[in-house]
Amino acid sequence: MQTIHDHFIQTAEVMQGKTLFERPGQPDISFAQMRGMVEALAGALTAIGVAPGDRVAVQVEKSPEAIALYLATLQVGGIFLPLNTAYTGAEIDYFIGDAAPRLFVCDPSLAASHAHRAGDALAVLTLGADGQGTLADQARTATPREDAHPRGPEDRAAILYTSGTTGRSKGAVLTHGNLTSNTEALLEHWRFDANDRLIHALPIFHTHGLFVAANMALVAGATMIFLTKFDAEQAIDLIARATVLMGVPTFYTRLLKSPRLDREATSGMRLFVSGSAPLLAEDHRAFTDRTGQRILERYGMTETCMITSNPYDGDRIAGAVGMALPGIQVRITDRETGDPVAPGEIGLIEVKGPNVFEGYWNMPEKTAAEFRPDGFFITGDLGTIEADGYLRIVGRDKDLVISGGYNVYPKEVEEAIDALPGVLESAVIGLPHPDLGEAVTAIVVPKSGTLDADQIRAALSDLARFKQPRQVIVVDALPRNVMGKVQKAELRKTHAGLYAQALA
Numbered sequence: 001m002q003t004i005h006d007h008f009i010q011t012a013e014v015m016q017g018k019t020l021f022e023r024p025g026q027p028d029i030s031f032a033q034m035r036g037m038v039e040a041l042a043g044a045l046t047a048i049g050v051a052p053g054d055r056v057a058v059q060v061e062k063s064p065e066a067i068a069l070y071l072a073t074l075q076v077g078g079i080f081l082p083l084n085t086a087y088t089g090a091e092i093d094y095f096i097g098d099a100a101p102r103l104f105v106c107d108p109s110l111a112a113s114h115a116h117r118a119g120d121a122l123a124v125l126t127l128g129a130d131g132q133g134t135l136a137d138q139a140r141t142a143t144p145r146e147d148a149h150p151r152g153p154e155d156r157a158a159i160l161y162t163s164g165t166t167g168r169s170k171g172a173v174l175t176h177g178n179l180t181s182n183t184e185a186l187l188e189h190w191r192f193d194a195n196d197r198l199i200h201a202l203p204i205f206h207t208h209g210l211f212v213a214a215n216m217a218l219v220a221g222a223t224m225i226f227l228t229k230f231d232a233e234q235a236i237d238l239i240a241r242a243t244v245l246m247g248v249p250t251f252y253t254r255l256l257k258s259p260r261l262d263r264e265a266t267s268g269m270r271l272f273v274s275g276s277a278p279l280l281a282e283d284h285r286a287f288t289d290r291t292g293q294r295i296l297e298r299y300g301m302t303e304t305c306m307i308t309s310n311p312y313d314g315d316r317i318a319g320a321v322g323m324a325l326p327g328i329q330v331r332i333t334d335r336e337t338g339d340p341v342a343p344g345e346i347g348l349i350e351v352k353g354p355n356v357f358e359g360y361w362n363m364p365e366k367t368a369a370e371f372r373p374d375g376f377f378i379t380g381d382l383g384t385i386e387a388d389g390y391l392r393i394v395g396r397d398k399d400l401v402i403s404g405g406y407n408v409y410p411k412e413v414e415e416a417i418d419a420l421p422g423v424l425e426s427a428v429i430g431l432p433h434p435d436l437g438e439a440v441t442a443i444v445v446p447k448s449g450t451l452d453a454d455q456i457r458a459a460l461s462d463l464a465r466f467k468q469p470r471q472v473i474v475v476d477a478l479p480r481n482v483m484g485k486v487q488k489a490e491l492r493k494t495h496a497g498l499y500a501q502a503l504a
């Protein structure tokens with residue numbers, strides 16, 4: 001088996017001076033230059049003492065150097081652990097404590113606040129958006145490393161933290177086999193090759209931006225038009241020079257808001273992909289009406305990489321996420337019994353295949369609880385497979401909010417709110433939002449008297465900004481069923497229109 005790093009080296013050998021990264025207002029970076037950056041960083045990692053199996057935790061701004069650091073980590077046999085740049089110091093404390101990385105790389109602006117973490121077991125270095133910092137300094141002086149530590153499909157390649165339903169985040173351990181098999185399946189399924197020019201506007205600390213978009217370009221020899229963040233008007237300017245866009249539904253909602261989005265603007269594009277959250281069927285149709293293009297929706301999860309995809313040739317159905325990718329099995333089971341349901345019935349979506357992760361870092365019980373004895377992973381999503389063979393996701397069995405493609409587990413936010421003085425209890429829910437799909441919303445009950453909603457929001461600054469409630473509603477009591485369980489469905493119904501008028 002070839003790792004993503006092996007694939008990249010082979011591709012770079014062929015592509016040589018071809019542009020890998022194209023960035024507005026900045027010099028292009030070729031495959032050959034990227035290979036040099038990877039080898040220099042691999043030399044630095046080796047000099048620092050990163051050994052096979054060591055974790056390399058990285059919380060840095062998006063840059064080609066950050067992608068090079070990912071490849072260099074794979075090259076030396078390390079385990080790459082990317083962290084959302086929105087995470088606060090308190091959140092980082094947990095990840096570092098749990099994963100015990102050998103190296104933590106942060107933005108130069110945060111070097112002082114993370115300096116206390118450095119010790120014999122943990123090196124702390126910096127890498128800025130401009131590719132500069134103490135790690136880059138070490139890469140300049142270290143002896144470049146060309147050889148790769150041999151890795152097999154079962155060896156660990158990455159850990160991605162996903163928030164836990166019970167508060168504690170879980171580190172999903174992905175193997176080289178997971179990453180390579182999924183990239184290979186997607187390249188074939190979406191006909192992605194060296195002729196493609198991908199608009200890459202996603203963050204690179206999640207599966208979508210790193211293990212789907214970037215991996216595909218690195219392996220195929222495609223050019224990435226590499227943007228630090230998504231801006232709809234900029235994307236429309238660049239679409240004329242691109243062939244593929246991969247985005248979360250919010251990208252498409254924002255593109256549709258621009259009067260410049262039309263057939264002419266998108267005529268050179270061959271593929272628009274959406275995933276990470278449900279794409280509204282009405283947006284899917286509106287996009288086709290405006291551009292003549294049919295968005296290809298696919299479905300995935302951090303623990304499983306990509307699971308299903310609408311077909312490249314054939315009908316891309318609005319509201320459906322397609323069929324299992326080659327080599328992957330999907331089934332729908334009864335929530336109570338775990339038995340497969342009849343076609344067309346709703347149940348839990350389960351998945352098995354080379355894409356499914358090894359387990360949660362240091363959490364054997366949690367891992368065991370989410371796998372069936374026959375190896376199927378229980379996604380926690382609810383869906384149905386109709387006679388046409390397409391999977392449709394109809395809801396979630398897990399208490400999860402997806403805001404602009406970022407997952408927020410209500411429990412974590414509720415625990416933070418409940419710890420505030422004057423709060424008796426709270427319920428955090430996702431409400432329909434015209435820009436973010438769902439917006440994190442807190443319904444809070446005071447111990448007595450009343451509470452100031454703005455003060456509650458202000459007191460939650462230890463949580464990453466995307467987890468903080470957009471609105472806090474203070475109520476006298478939460479609705480409960482006869483068992484005493486808070487009825488979140490009831491709350492979602494009562495407050496459904498809260499953001500109807502929200503500006504995007």
Ligand code: MCA
Nearest residue numbers: 202206207208230250276300301302403404405406465466
């Ligand atoms: C930014 N903010 C957000 C979000 N993003 N708040 C809630 N939800 C968000 N997603 C905050 C900012 O901190 C800022 O706070 C305020 O909202 C306004 O930011 P804005 O400029 O509107 O945001 P943006 O920079 O334009 O970002 C919105 C975005 C971005 C483009 C939707 O969040 C994004 O790129 N999301 C993609 C996430 C992703 O890649 N998910 C894939 C996960 P303040 O006002 O306080 O400054 S992988 C996955 O789910 C699986 C595997 C799969 O299937 O792909």
Ligand code: AMP
Nearest residue numbers: 275276277278298299300301302393407
């Ligand atoms: P994450 O934990 O960030 O990997 O998010 C995975 C979750 O995102 C899945 O379990 C789904 O609930 C959701 N998801 C991903 N793609 C889609 C999609 N196309 N439609 C609906 N939900 C999706």
